[in-house]
Amino acid sequence: MLRIDKLNFAYGDLKVLWDVDLEVHEGEIVTVVGANGAGKSTTLKNISRLVRPGSGTIRFLGQDLGRLQPHQVVEAGLIQVPEGRRIFPEMTVMENLRMGSYVKGTRGDRERNIAWVFELFPRLREREKQLGGTMSGGEQQMLAIARGLMGNPRLLLLDEPSLGLSPLLVKNIFDILTGINRQGVTILLVEQNVYQSLRISHRAYVMETGRVVLTGQGDELLANDHIRKAYLGM
Ligand code: ATP
Numbered sequence: 001m002l003r004i005d006k007l008n009f010a011y012g013d014l015k016v017l018w019d020v021d022l023e024v025h026e027g028e029i030v031t032v033v034g035a036n037g038a039g040k041s042t043t044l045k046n047i048s049r050l051v052r053p054g055s056g057t058i059r060f061l062g063q064d065l066g067r068l069q070p071h072q073v074v075e076a077g078l079i080q081v082p083e084g085r086r087i088f089p090e091m092t093v094m095e096n097l098r099m100g101s102y103v104k105g106t107r108g109d110r111e112r113n114i115a116w117v118f119e120l121f122p123r124l125r126e127r128e129k130q131l132g133g134t135m136s137g138g139e140q141q142m143l144a145i146a147r148g149l150m151g152n153p154r155l156l157l158l159d160e161p162s163l164g165l166s167p168l169l170v171k172n173i174f175d176i177l178t179g180i181n182r183q184g185v186t187i188l189l190v191e192q193n194v195y196q197s198l199r200i201s202h203r204a205y206v207m208e209t210g211r212v213v214l215t216g217q218g219d220e221l222l223a224n225d226h227i228r229k230a231y232l233g234m
Contacts, residue, residue, distance in 0.1 A: 001026045001186055002047070002060050002078075002155060009039075009046055009054030016042050017054065018210045024155065029177065029187040031197040031218070033231065034207035040190040043207070044157050047188075048080040049073050060155070075104050077154030081161065085144040089133025093124050096132050096143055100150030109152060117146035120176055138169040145176070155186045162193045174200050194231040198222045206231075 009017040118125040191197035201218035
């Protein structure tokens, strides 16, 4: 579904990605794990074209993303839930959700999608009229994911959905991601919560200082010595 070949990227003179290769197959949950500054977010930003891509190729459903404008990337079904949530604080929950369905071709699905995300996140239904900015961190994260789902993603990109959430909420969010995946949405996740994210992933990539150093199935990596020592403190 998504295939990245030899992606290199620099912010000005600072080179941050070195020959990154990564694949996501339809139906998978794939996670990119790694420490602060490893280049995980930058990889996602190259995919969703939030930055001008560096060298290498990124193909999605057979299309070269380098030839598409950012809005065309979204219309192709590749939707990013940004780090730090970035919901619209002065809009209500319902208004935020509606903003997610301005993607071309999705407006007709709006009512059905609202019903779907309310089923996934009953809390959002209860808080339908509340202003986004007054919601708790966990609720805002739910809203950001729900808003992404309103655009009918084929592939949902998530940057650190567990950031700043309590352990219980983190588990809750990851369980919901598993549920969304079972309903047919492929997921590419960037995470520092290595244990919880590997637990739900079919496959994962480990990035260190801008390079992919290890890849494998989620459960294989959870049992890997380097991962256990460097990321799980065992
Ligand atoms: P984190 O989890 O902390 O976001 P990350 O693995 O996602 O880490 P990136 O955000 O991709 O890492 O950052 C990779 C490197 O690029 C870091 O050294 C960071 O300081 C640098 N960097 C990130 N954004 C910019 C920017 N806009 N301008 C210059 N350098 C940047």
